[in-house]
Amino acid sequence: MSSSQDLFIYVHIPVCTARCSYCDFYSTVSPMPVESANRYLSLALEEFRLLLAAEPQLRERRVKTVYFGGGTPSLAIAESFDLFLSGLRDEMDFADNPEITLETQPATCNSNKLSRLRAVGINRFSVGAQSFDPRHLAFVGRRHTVEQTRSLLRDINGLGDARLSIDLISGWPGQTVGEWGESLDEALSFRPEHLSVYELTFYEEARLKDRANPLPENTLIDIYRFTQRHLSAMGYENYEISNYAQPGCRSIHNENYWLLGDYVGLGAGAHSFLAPHRWANPDDVASWEYAIERGLLVRRLNDSQDPHVGLLENLQMALRLSDGVDLNQFSKRFGLDIRQIRQMQWNDLLNMGVIELVGEEGSVVRLTDDGRVRLDSIIEYLI
Ligand code: SF4
The missing domain is CATH 1.10.10.920 (Arc Repressor Mutant, subunit A)
Structure with a gap:
């Protein structure tokens, strides 16, 4: 159960090794992505300290969730997460059993690193599997293999005390309901507590439309209904349009967005909601870095005018x-x-x-x- 005394923190690490062609999140491609991710994490902690100076009432809250998203936050090394989380603990009290999630790209994390991430406090891994068909990963330019995904999922299972969420994309060009069912079953074989299933998006700027046609709407609806039925039969609750959880395993962090709760977003491109105001950081790493290094917040009010x-x-x-x-x-x-x-x-x-x-x-x-x-x-x- 969450309360208004809880604090939900999102940390956006806008760096990737390459851009996937369906993605419209803000991120940049860096020639030194690991170093960039480490640096953004350390600046995000600075940003949080600046925010506490501007909004001292936040100190009265307890940190309920921390969500490292991106971009590809799992490029950063475990020691950088340790520095961030210990810095946060120096500033704030944490709630009991805080949910600390890392979006994890399979190519960035071997079993050694995974154990270290768990040791520094990350207790929920949201794995961007997207598909178990290598043709799909190649089609959108994902920079990991299906075998790396399987290996990471086995390693997370092996930890024994971390929650697992798997991200999958449905609606690939030419995909049938039967093929989708096979992908879903492979994901289920890793016993995730949580699944997020989004349709492949054909944004204009993504140029996917030049290479393939989207599935017809009735097939997409068939796939959606199949997913609901199949996951419900397997004991998952479809608690949000695209999200499924075993009992008691909803994403506490993401559910807070849908419940319209307050949250703080750190990093270039991150958004915050501290009722009644919404704030947005610029989609521009350079200006965000420049400001934070000089002790300035760059958030701007983002309230709807109407x-x-x-x-x-x-x-x-x-x-x-x-x-x-x-x-x-x-x-x-x-x-x-x-x-x-x-x-x-x-x-x-x-x-x-x-x-x-x-x-x-x-x-x-x-x-x-x-x-x-x-x-x-x-x-x-x-x-
Ligand atoms: S790795 Fe994630 S954030 Fe980066 S381009 Fe691909 S989908 Fe977008």
Whole structure:
């Protein structure tokens, strides 16, 4: 259970060894990626200290989660994570059993390094497997092999006391539901507590469209429904549109985003939410480094200018959770009631059967099965 006294920290390490062609996260390719990752971690700790000086009330909270994401944060060596986490412990109290996650790219971590990462406090590994078919990895330019993925997953299993989450991509060009099922089963053979499954994205700038056609929408929906059924039969809860967890194993850090809780983001391109304000660091490593080295924060306010749009952005985030959104609490918090400001569209969506009202007073809204594959269109309709 989280409380408003908890602190959720995201550390963005925007460096990769190469750009994957489907990716739209902010990251750079460095000629010395390991050194860069180590350096960004140490600057992120400096940034946190600057933030504490600007927001001293944060000291009253306890660190509940730390999430190292990227980019490829696992390029950094274990000693850099140790320095970061011990620096953080010098500044802050931690909650009991904090969740400390590292997004781990299989080529960056052998069993030796994995043990050292575990020893410095990382207790959850989110492995970017993406696919167990080497043709898929080559298609998007992933810089690891399927064998490296298997080896890392076996090593994490061998640790015995670390949680495992596996990231998979579905909807590869030409993929059938049967082929997808084989990939999913291979992931399940490593007994992950958590799985994230995202469809391959064909962003315009990713140029994937020049090389292959996206799967037809009905096949993508078949794959999505198969994933839900199969993982549910295996004991996983589809607690968020793209995320599945064994009981008690939801991602505490990511769930906080969907619950619209406060969080602090460190690093170039990272975002923060300290209610009522949203902040964003620039997508620019050079200016972020320049500022932090001189003792300056570079975050800028990132609040939506239109309160109605801001409300819908928050609703879009919160509706991702299968638990739904309590509209009475939501209206109280944001000072606007979606049922009133978009009355006609709201009723249309209810009549179309893409959202439903549940709970004792019918005040909790959640997506129906049809709505789950149409969240973006639902929000567009409300805007
Ligand atoms: S390694 Fe991850 S962050 Fe880097 S380009 Fe590939 S998908 Fe994007």
